[in-house]
Amino acid sequence: MGAYSTISFDAPKCDGCNDCMLACAQAKSGTDEIARSRIEVLKSNGSFELAMCRQCGDPRCVQNCPAAALEKNDATGVIDWDETKCVDCLLCTVGCTYAGIAYDRAAGHVTKCDLCDGDPACVKACKPGALRYVTTARIYNEVGQLEDLFAPGLSGCQGCNTELLMRHTLRRVGPDTVLATPPGCVPGMGSVGYNGQTGTKVPVFHPLLTNTASMLAGVRRFYKRKGRDVTAMALAGDGGTADVGFQSLSGAAERGEEILYITVDNEGYMNTGMQRSGCTPYGAWTSTTPVGERGQGKTQDAKNMPLVMMMHNCAYVATASTGFMEDLYEKLDRAIAASKRGFAYLHVYSPCTTGWRFPSQQNIEVARKAVETNFVVLWEFDPKNGVRLTRPVDHPLPLAEYVTMMGKFRHLSGEQLEHIQASVDKHAAFISRLAGERDAQMIRHLAANRTAA
Amino acid sequence: MQTRYLIAGSSHAALSALHAIRMADADGGVTLVTRDARLPYSPTVLPYVVSGRSDPGRVFLRDEEYFRAHKVDYLPGVALAALRPQDQTAVLADGRTVCYEKLLLATGATPVIPTVEGLSGVPYHVLRTLDDAVGLHQAMSGVREALVLGGGLIGMHAAENLARTGAKVTVIEAEAHVLSAYFDADASGIIEAAFSANGVDLHLASRAVSASRDERGRIRLTLGNGHSPAGDLLLVATGVAPAIGYVNGCGIQCDQGILVDERMRTSADDVWAAGDVAQARDFFGNARVLNGILPDAVEQGRIAGMQMAGDQAAKDYAGGVPLNTYSFFGKQALSVGTDGRGFADAEVHKSFDPQTGRYLKIVMREDRLLGIFSIDRWIDAGVMWELILRRTDLGPVKAQFLADPQRAARVLMSKTWR
Ligand SMILES: Cc1cc2nc3c(=O)[nH]c(=O)nc-3n(C[C@H](O)[C@H](O)[C@H](O)COP(=O)(O)OP(=O)(O)OC[C@H]3O[C@@H](n4cnc5c(N)ncnc54)[C@H](O)[C@@H]3O)c2cc1C
Numbered sequence: 001m002g003a004y005s006t007i008s009f010d011a012p013k014c015d016g017c018n019d020c021m022l023a024c025a026q027a028k029s030g031t032d033e034i035a036r037s038r039i040e041v042l043k044s045n046g047s048f049e050l051a052m053c054r055q056c057g058d059p060r061c062v063q064n065c066p067a068a069a070l071e072k073n074d075a076t077g078v079i080d081w082d083e084t085k086c087v088d089c090l091l092c093t094v095g096c097t098y099a100g101i102a103y104d105r106a107a108g109h110v111t112k113c114d115l116c117d118g119d120p121a122c123v124k125a126c127k128p129g130a131l132r133y134v135t136t137a138r139i140y141n142e143v144g145q146l147e148d149l150f151a152p153g154l155s156g157c158q159g160c161n162t163e164l165l166m167r168h169t170l171r172r173v174g175p176d177t178v179l180a181t182p183p184g185c186v187p188g189m190g191s192v193g194y195n196g197q198t199g200t201k202v203p204v205f206h207p208l209l210t211n212t213a214s215m216l217a218g219v220r221r222f223y224k225r226k227g228r229d230v231t232a233m234a235l236a237g238d239g240g241t242a243d244v245g246f247q248s249l250s251g252a253a254e255r256g257e258e259i260l261y262i263t264v265d266n267e268g269y270m271n272t273g274m275q276r277s278g279c280t281p282y283g284a285w286t287s288t289t290p291v292g293e294r295g296q297g298k299t300q301d302a303k304n305m306p307l308v309m310m311m312h313n314c315a316y317v318a319t320a321s322t323g324f325m326e327d328l329y330e331k332l333d334r335a336i337a338a339s340k341r342g343f344a345y346l347h348v349y350s351p352c353t354t355g356w357r358f359p360s361q362q363n364i365e366v367a368r369k370a371v372e373t374n375f376v377v378l379w380e381f382d383p384k385n386g387v388r389l390t391r392p393v394d395h396p397l398p399l400a401e402y403v404t405m406m407g408k409f410r411h412l413s414g415e416q417l418e419h420i421q422a423s424v425d426k427h428a429a430f431i432s433r434l435a436g437e438r439d440a441q442m443i444r445h446l447a448a449n450r451t452a453a
Numbered sequence: 454m455q456t457r458y459l460i461a462g463s464s465h466a467a468l469s470a471l472h473a474i475r476m477a478d479a480d481g482g483v484t485l486v487t488r489d490a491r492l493p494y495s496p497t498v499l500p501y502v503v504s505g506r507s508d509p510g511r512v513f514l515r516d517e518e519y520f521r522a523h524k525v526d527y528l529p530g531v532a533l534a535a536l537r538p539q540d541q542t543a544v545l546a547d548g549r550t551v552c553y554e555k556l557l558l559a560t561g562a563t564p565v566i567p568t569v570e571g572l573s574g575v576p577y578h579v580l581r582t583l584d585d586a587v588g589l590h591q592a593m594s595g596v597r598e599a600l601v602l603g604g605g606l607i608g609m610h611a612a613e614n615l616a617r618t619g620a621k622v623t624v625i626e627a628e629a630h631v632l633s634a635y636f637d638a639d640a641s642g643i644i645e646a647a648f649s650a651n652g653v654d655l656h657l658a659s660r661a662v663s664a665s666r667d668e669r670g671r672i673r674l675t676l677g678n679g680h681s682p683a684g685d686l687l688l689v690a691t692g693v694a695p696a697i698g699y700v701n702g703c704g705i706q707c708d709q710g711i712l713v714d715e716r717m718r719t720s721a722d723d724v725w726a727a728g729d730v731a732q733a734r735d736f737f738g739n740a741r742v743l744n745g746i747l748p749d750a751v752e753q754g755r756i757a758g759m760q761m762a763g764d765q766a767a768k769d770y771a772g773g774v775p776l777n778t779y780s781f782f783g784k785q786a787l788s789v790g791t792d793g794r795g796f797a798d799a800e801v802h803k804s805f806d807p808q809t810g811r812y813l814k815i816v817m818r819e820d821r822l823l824g825i826f827s828i829d830r831w832i833d834a835g836v837m838w839e840l841i842l843r844r845t846d847l848g849p850v851k852a853q854f855l856a857d858p859q860r861a862a863r864v865l866m867s868k869t870w871r
Contacts, residue, residue: 040863042860042863042864042867044864044868049863049864049867049868050867050870051863051866051867054870058476060751060835063465063468063469063472063751063755064747064748064751066465066495066496066497066498066512066514066747067495067498067501067507067512068511068512068513068514084511085507085511085512087498087501087506087507088780089497089498089501089778089780090778090780090785090787090834091497091747091748091778093778093833093834093835094748094776094778094834094835094838095748095751095835096833096835096836097835097836097838097839097866097869098836098866098867098870099833099835099836099859099862099863099866099867102831102833103785103831105831108783
């Protein structure tokens with residue numbers, strides 16, 4: 001059993017048009033009667049809910065079936081219904097708390113969603129994009145086949161998503177890698193190992209905070225000269241990247257060294273006791289931007305490291321979030337490819353359960369909310385195509401929904417919140433402007449004019 | 454023989470426990486002994502084997518490959534005969550003994566045969582095993598008149614099946630109404646009317662006093678009400694009782710069934726019981742009850758299996774909620790929860806149209822759902838069951854719920870998904 005594709009529902013995008021229900025009724029029941037749809041959008045207090053089969057992992061409907069007519073299909077993840085075995089006893093409906101399998105009077109038997117063999121009609125019919133067919137599972141299944149190149153049992157804080165990032169990126173990058181993990185949470189979690197043994201199955205080293213990029217540049221050049229294609233990769237924290245390690249990083253990027261540099265940005269020096277870094281946002285509590293009678297958290301905005309790197313005209317620059325793995329993986333693939341011809345920089349926003357002070361099971365949710373409020377904007381850049389928004393958020397949630405999730409912003413005054421909201425809006429507008437078609441158009445236009453002249 | 458887990462029975466409670474055990478313990482040895490000689494199947498499917506709708510070769514819930522893949526020793530045709538819980542030992546019907554670390558009793562129930570004078574002298578059928586069902590299916594062909602003793606679910610299913618073959622069917626029920634465990638007089642009345650309209654003769658509030666063969670070789674029952682219907686076939690479906698013969702004197706506490714706590718533990722160490730055999734906490738009161746329905750066997754089996762395997766996620770059993778989904782002559786009768794008996798302050802909202810036969814009854818208390826019952830009106834039984842178990846506050850949506858319970862309930866439960 002692996003992970004499966006699934007239909008996701010983004011309620012704020014739904015406008016209640018019922019086109020999904022119509023499409024389902026047409027596709028599955030050959031009628032325009034939306035009551036016979038297997039997906040139901042329910043209006044509730046101005047918002048929408050969705051009743052449909054969730055294709056549960058451990059489905060109760062299957063266990064409740066006395067006739068062996070229902071079965072979880074290992075290959076597709078769909079709960080298959082066998083009409084030739086069903087006896088219409090309706091006990092499956094007793095097992096479902098989401099009304100995902102229900103009696104269709106006109107059909108004379110129960111019906112349920114079968115994901116239209118991987119091409120759901122409802123999703124295609126959803127104009128506002130509230131329904132999506134999420135195929136992220138494919139990536140997990142593929143990556144799951146690759147060798148895990150970290151030792152088992154890394155010692156991260158509970159709920160930290162950096163382990164996910166470490167294991168999955170290294171799996172993808174593969175065994176022909178030399179890894180640099182400068183001081184920070186990544187070596188703290190065990191990448192450099194204990195008692196003379198490393199925590200990885202690839203060569204790993206622990207540079208100084210200041211020289212990560214220059215050491216990697218040398219490693220890559222050395223192997224290249226020897227005729228070996230080795231990925232020179234860094235997994236560094238935001239402090240080691242944006243502050244202490246910046247001069248060597250900037251130099252390597254400017255020279256176009258062939259390096260894959262991944263920043264795990266948890267907005268501070270978290271493993272040494274949560275000190276502020278250049279990436280700590282305005283208003284945030286850290287141990288060096290305390291909250292008390294005078295201090296109310298950091299008084300400066302974060303420096304925008306990925307934009308700074310973009311201006312180095314690197315082969316590839318992107319922001320990513322563990323809340324959006326599909327997006328992250330696409331960028332990782334492009335970054336790996338770009339690191340064979342120049343400097344590739346991936347900036348991953350990584351919420352810190354301990355330092356930001358939120359419950360350990362909330363990590364992915366915090367990462368998600370950061371994007372949904374535009375606090376974090378997901379984009380990518382390469383010199384040929386310029387900037388592209390990879391997950392534009394047209395209807396951002398209010399910033400309050402993000403900052404109230406964690407302790408480090410608990411003290412925020414209305415003014416401070418306004419300040420952050422204003423810079424979030426400004427930043428989102430700025431990136432959107434960069435991502436506008438105009439630059440590319442203008443460059444083409446100028447080029448065309450030059451030839452003509 | 455020695456095993457880590459010994460499971461007696463091979464139906465819903467047993468299979469659900471096995472599934473839960475394997476979720477938490479992939480390798481611990483499991484031995485599953487069952488009285489039945491077949492692969493696992495459900496008693497609930499039997500009415501459809503009787504009617505001919507289900508092919509008896511295609512009703513099995515697991516195959517040999519499943520047991521192989523899950524490393525389970527499946528021993529069909531070997532009943533549990535006796536227990537020595539103080540030695541952690543079970544004795545099988547073939548004389549073998551099995552030493553277990555953990556034991557689950559999931560032996561279900563067997564039909565109860567009422568004391569009717571002369572009954573043992575006439576041929577009759579019961580319905581609990583696949584052999585019973587195949588036998589009844591074969592016996593049904595050519596039957597012109599049939600007698601069904603008991604107007605519960607099993608009896609009514611069989612009566613419908615027999616009526617559909619064209620037989621003249623007589624049902625004898627001791628209570629004033631059929632299916633009285635799940636429906637009130639109005640609702641049962643709708644069901645009774647459908648049977649009468651299809652030519653089934655119902656003798657309600659009457660008991661069989663004696664049974665005999667008449668001069669034409671038919672089976673004749675004499676009823677307390679003076680009638681004496683006859684038929685070529687008799688089905689006895691007056692109820693079931695937990696199959697606990699093997700407990701006899703071994704020290705495990707029993708009342709009507711094997712008494713279990715909220716973790717499905719019996720009074721003996723390392724022995725659990727689940728499903729129709731177990732007498733467990735009632736959701737609505739303090740008594741321990743026999744619930745005797747399939748979804749509860751699945752639930753209890755799961756809890757027992759998780760406890761046996763030491764699964765950290767194991768939760769206590771919430772208590773038995775009566776529920777049933779019953780189809781008759783193409784209509785659905787659904788019953789979830791209690792009708793409020795025993796609650797002085799229960800409010801009952803009922804709409805009933807004898808003309809159309811559509812019926813809906815909602816029972817609430819302190820804005821919580823206690824029960825919901827419908828005929829020919831779809832409600833999602835699983836969603837309603839969950840609202841009852843969660844004691845969801847329906848106060849804020851009460852008007853919507855009373856007007857359109859299905860829709861309001863779907864909204865509430867859909868909100869719990871992300
Ligand atoms: C005809 C019929 C229709 C039904 N319809 C419905 C319905 O519509 N809805 C509903 O909810 N419920 C229905 N039920 C009830 C439902 O089938 C039971 O609640 C459910 O099967 C209980 O499961 P169980 O695993 O506890 O026991 P059972 O299904 O009774 O299984 C007991 C198992 O134990 C085995 N066994 C018995 N004695 C021994 C022994 N000494 N040693 C070893 N093994 C032993 C048996 O072979 C069997 O495998 C119906 C029952 C019948 C008979």
